[in-house]
Amino acid sequence: MTTRDSFSGRFGIIAAAAGSAIGLGNIWRFPYVCGQNGGGAFLLVYLICIVLMGLPIMLSEFSIGRKAQSNAYRAFKILSPKSPWYLIGVMGIIAAFTIMSFYSAVGGWTIEYIVRSATNSMSDNPAAQFEGFISGSYKPLAYQLAFLALSFGIVMMGVRKGIESSSKILMPLLLILLIILCIRSVTLPGAVEGLKFLLKPDFSKLTGNSVLLAMGQAFFSLSLGMGCMITYGSYIKREEDLTSSAGMIAGADVFIALLAGIAVFPAAASLGIEPDSGPGLAFITLPGMFQQMAGGMIFSSFFFILLCIAALTSSISLIEVVVSFCVEEMRIRRGYATALVAGCIFLLGILCSLSLGIVPGLNLFGMSFFDLMDFSSSNILLPLGGLFIAIYVGWVLKKLITVKELTNDGSLKFVGLRIFYFLIKYIVPVAIMVVFISGLLRST
Numbered sequence: 001m002t003t004r005d006s007f008s009g010r011f012g013i014i015a016a017a018a019g020s021a022i023g024l025g026n027i028w029r030f031p032y033v034c035g036q037n038g039g040g041a042f043l044l045v046y047l048i049c050i051v052l053m054g055l056p057i058m059l060s061e062f063s064i065g066r067k068a069q070s071n072a073y074r075a076f077k078i079l080s081p082k083s084p085w086y087l088i089g090v091m092g093i094i095a096a097f098t099i100m101s102f103y104s105a106v107g108g109w110t111i112e113y114i115v116r117s118a119t120n121s122m123s124d125n126p127a128a129q130f131e132g133f134i135s136g137s138y139k140p141l142a143y144q145l146a147f148l149a150l151s152f153g154i155v156m157m158g159v160r161k162g163i164e165s166s167s168k169i170l171m172p173l174l175l176i177l178l179i180i181l182c183i184r185s186v187t188l189p190g191a192v193e194g195l196k197f198l199l200k201p202d203f204s205k206l207t208g209n210s211v212l213l214a215m216g217q218a219f220f221s222l223s224l225g226m227g228c229m230i231t232y233g234s235y236i237k238r239e240e241d242l243t244s245s246a247g248m249i250a251g252a253d254v255f256i257a258l259l260a261g262i263a264v265f266p267a268a269a270s271l272g273i274e275p276d277s278g279p280g281l282a283f284i285t286l287p288g289m290f291q292q293m294a295g296g297m298i299f300s301s302f303f304f305i306l307l308c309i310a311a312l313t314s315s316i317s318l319i320e321v322v323v324s325f326c327v328e329e330m331r332i333r334r335g336y337a338t339a340l341v342a343g344c345i346f347l348l349g350i351l352c353s354l355s356l357g358i359v360p361g362l363n364l365f366g367m368s369f370f371d372l373m374d375f376s377s378s379n380i381l382l383p384l385g386g387l388f389i390a391i392y393v394g395w396v397l398k399k400l401i402t403v404k405e406l407t408n409d410g411s412l413k414f415v416g417l418r419i420f421y422f423l424i425k426y427i428v429p430v431a432i433m434v435v436f437i438s439g440l441l442r443s444t
């Protein structure tokens, strides 16, 4: 038996799990999906999903992981031997591949934008420049490869050194920079329209499909439904308080997404960029705003460096799910496992990148390959994983086990225990099923 690494102390686990949660999902994905789905009403549904589904599922994943002390796949085998629940772990591995394929493409964009800011080569027309870049042939691929190389390099170094040290110092910096960007954004001429778009719910824009997307965004943003938080839970020490950690992680995650929204939408309104411009929204709007700031390129360089690091701490967690499976279950050496997984992800990732540009025919189900990977992971695989985890913790796993984890063997008081059980048993499964069915019916 090898001993499992564990995070050192309280700040370690919160920083690492928050590092997983906070990433491109908050700063790139949230504004673009919110913009395409009506703004304020979407935000509201997203917040409701975070509280009613996200928090209970995060607590469930932490409990499973810490109790079982193993990766997601084995955790179910340990807690419920001879039953098919381990398939949740298998689904999580599929989800990790799917997410990494487009996540690494967008991670690559952040590196391109670091280079551009540092070399002062942003054009006056950020939209055209963005389109030109992502539709290129080798450049997006080269940057995607660079992003993957960085991610896998960190994973190869092991849990503690890699994940912990990178996220601790840099996330607070990202927060400060985002606040500065928000201030600049809301003081631009015409910014009010953008703020209204984000904060004033227009419920007529809410459809079954947009509710599904808001739920998917909540799962994606909190890294739930695919075993990532189970794996991280296994690294949390016995004496840590799971409930307050989960609260802080979710709080920080939502806060960063909100800040990203406040940085993007007012600036978009001021610059005449439509909020529903799609995956390029943040990469077009923010560079447009940097050009209007004194010392804009310095801010721009810093911002994209921090965004890239936030993306790295998330992709590390995705990769860790797969690598820990290969190492602990298939007994593949860590180095080989990492290289193997990296290669497979890059192959899928190439399809994602190219489907945005030179191979526009790479369409399936009426979506580009990129959109298909993005849509199916967040809106199908993760909520489905969440549904099974909720049913498992609510109905299958002995209540005593979960209660012991959540209260550290009774030494802590968890006042929300009853609410937690009510949510995880009834509300979460039913809500996911209803949203799923109504959303998917609408979108076909």
Ligand code: PHE
Residues within 6 Å of the ligand: 020, 021, 022, 023, 024, 025, 026, 099, 219, 220, 221, 222, 223, 224, 226, 228, 314, 315, 317, 318
């Ligand atoms: N939560 C991450 C982000 O917002 C993405 C992610 C999803 C990471 C699922 C791990 C698992 O960028």
